[in-house]
Amino acid sequence: MKLNGTSSNTPLLNGKHHNGSSVDAVLAEEMGDAHAAASLETPLRDDAFDLDDDLKIDLIEEHFREIMQIMGLDLTDDSLKGTPRRVAKMYIKEAFSGLNPANKPGTTLFDNKYQYNQMLVEKDITVHTYCEHHFVPIIGKAHVAYISSGKVIGLSKLNRIVQYFSKRPQVQERLTMQIADELKKALDTEDVAVIIDAKHLCVSTRGVNDTASSTITSAYSGKFEEEATRQELLRYISVSTATI
Numbered sequence: 001m002k003l004n005g006t007s008s009n010t011p012l013l014n015g016k017h018h019n020g021s022s023v024d025a026v027l028a029e030e031m032g033d034a035h036a037a038a039s040l041e042t043p044l045r046d047d048a049f050d051l052d053d054d055l056k057i058d059l060i061e062e063h064f065r066e067i068m069q070i071m072g073l074d075l076t077d078d079s080l081k082g083t084p085r086r087v088a089k090m091y092i093k094e095a096f097s098g099l100n101p102a103n104k105p106g107t108t109l110f111d112n113k114y115q116y117n118q119m120l121v122e123k124d125i126t127v128h129t130y131c132e133h134h135f136v137p138i139i140g141k142a143h144v145a146y147i148s149s150g151k152v153i154g155l156s157k158l159n160r161i162v163q164y165f166s167k168r169p170q171v172q173e174r175l176t177m178q179i180a181d182e183l184k185k186a187l188d189t190e191d192v193a194v195i196i197d198a199k200h201l202c203v204s205t206r207g208v209n210d211t212a213s214s215t216i217t218s219a220y221s222g223k224f225e226e227e228a229t230r231q232e233l234l235r236y237i238s239v240s241t242a243t244i
């Protein structure tokens with residue numbers, strides 16, 4: 001496969017955004033009305049999955065080799081020669097595997113036979129995602145909570161939902177909202193909360209080089225919009241309410 005395998009007249013580079021937008025939203029976007037076109041979806045083109053994973057890996061490998069060559073790295077070196085393929089496999093199979101809906105985890109639901117009617121909180125879920133502006137890691141914790149509307153979810157599925165949406169180029173705000181949205185759909189309830197506290201390596205290891213700061217985002221809906229419910233959640237996850 002040649003490096004120009006993705007020349008600009010291929011569908012790969014010419015498709016339209018695949019963000020589930022309505023016609024109105026697309027029109028609004030074209031007219032520059034960012035608010036009307038708001039979408040939780042990761043901006044993907046309609047042809048995002050026309051190429052299979054093996055072909056994507058081959059193409060990324062070639063392009064990444066070119067990047068390394070431009071940087072003057074010796075690709076005959078035994079330590080470097082496998083890097084283009086390693087990076088390509090990492091992008092498709094690991095770091096950005098959550099772009100592909102085929103990798104979306106199933107959600108195992110159970111009847112709430114015991115009528116548990118308090119909030120359930122799973123805290124300190126590991127978040128490893130990637131800044132979509134710099135393609136470097138964002139590392140942190142997610143805390144998710146919901147109040148059952150009749151179903152309860154297998155606990156590990158909460159981690160898997162967080163992981164799935166994390167394995168994309170992200171901004172923390174969108175990641176937070178995508179997780180909350182998925183929980184609402186899976187659990188058929190509006191009573192959902194998601195809090196993420198994360199360090200952005202693009203802030204800590206380059207640019208402004210601030211190693212101390214972290215970023216907190218939250219999504220509260222349904223009963224979690226009520227102050228008492230929110231405060232109860234914050235007590236459980238031991239986040240100082242003064243910082244929220």
Ligand SMILES: Nc1nc2c(ncn2[C@@H]2O[C@H](COP(=O)(O)OP(=O)(O)OP(=O)(O)O)[C@@H](O)[C@H]2O)c(=O)[nH]1
Pocket residue numbers: 131132133170171172173200202203206207208
């Ligand atoms: N809102 C938001 N911004 C982010 C996130 N991750 C990274 N950023 C910011 O995205 C911005 C990109 O700004 P640019 O000015 O185009 O990039 P840059 O020149 O590399 O900026 P510096 O990081 O300030 O050196 C930076 O301010 C990042 O800190 C995120 O999850 N949410």
Ligand SMILES: [Zn+2]
Pocket residue numbers: 131132133134135136200202203
């Ligand atoms: Zn960044």
